[in-house]
Amino acid sequence: MTHWIGDVFTSDVGWNHLETLVDIGDRMAGSDGERRAAEATRDVLTDVGARNVQLEEFDIQGWTRGSATIGAGDSTRETIALPRSPAGEVTGELVDLGYGLPSDFEETDIEGKVVMVASNVPDHYDRFIHRREKYYYAVDRGAAAFVFRNHVEGCLPPTGSVGTPESPIGEIPAIGVSKEVGSRLSRRREGETVEVAVEAETHDATSQNVHADLGPDTDEAVLLTSHVDAHDIAEGAMDNGAGTAVVVEVANALADRETELDTRVHLVVYGAEEVGLVGSAHDAAERDHDSITAIVNNDGVVRGRTLSAHTHGFDRLDDLVTEVADDFDHPVTTIPEQGPHSDHWPYVQWGVPGYHLMSETGDEGRGWGHTFADTLDKLEVRNLREQSILLTELCVRLADDEFAVEHKEPETIAAALEAEDQAAGMKIIGDWPYDE
Structure with a gap:
């Protein structure tokens, strides 16, 4: 029976929820807006037929943005603080380290200086370098402040948190500047003393995860996940209102296909992802990992038509999502490497099979994400519906008794991270959970 495909492709439940989320406004972790978004998600999951729908609260480190500036004399520029930056005023010589590759930090004396790095990496580099990795290279080398320069044009300063689980507030002031402001600073001020001020x-504070169930009441479960929080500077439509909207749309479709599910599908919409995966880390610490068939995490979907799936070396997951894509004649790109930067990771790092679902945009890096431009007008309802169809079928097949994917030993995940040259960066950030 394929009538459900037409139902999804004509459904407005996911898109309507996306509009609800972006119209709330500020959904920063720990805010009233984040809570209202979680409550709205709880209510819509109840409406589509999920059961055991509830909010689970947990404590977090709250942080509220004030003003931020960089410059000297009459050329001081307003910019934005990176979440969990400490407040303070520091001065130092401005050093532009370009992309901020590990070798750039090793080759340059930055002690006591204000370090600026780009938000992307060059095409020839073989892996992504996260903002926090660049920040903690700067901290480790004794920098006075950290300046994160966007690589996307449009006068858009980027946001994104710093800090670690053990020390949620970062060690040195951190700000985001637009590509244009960064270029001007490099041209006019490099080598000169500048002041960085953060309020x-x-x-x-308190955040919350939303939980719900579909299908039979089995001990084992497929986790279908997203995060509902967003940075306070924008609507958070792409990051990650769209991911939560897809979870809602897929839940609506699965509610009509519950008799096809041999395994329970457990929905988790996390809070506090943008400040260090706090909600998913909380859940992963409480959950029996052996009971998880697989996790299907939606963070970055809908931005483009072609889905991409990090499969973390789980060949059976790679095969399954490819089979679904082939059956529906719809493009999906699979990425077998480890992807330690979203809510699947607190589970996958211990060997739980997991997907990180995103979509290709043709842009380098986040594109509009983490900027003022992360707004609803960038998204298309067609992409939400098509991807929801694929992910509904993926969840049904994951929940089939005939499907099996073996968990990995944590040592295997650690070895893969070492082989992919990701371990050193995770260690300096404080994200390496394995015994040495």
């Missing part, structure tokens, strides 16, 4: 408040 921010820290406080105790």
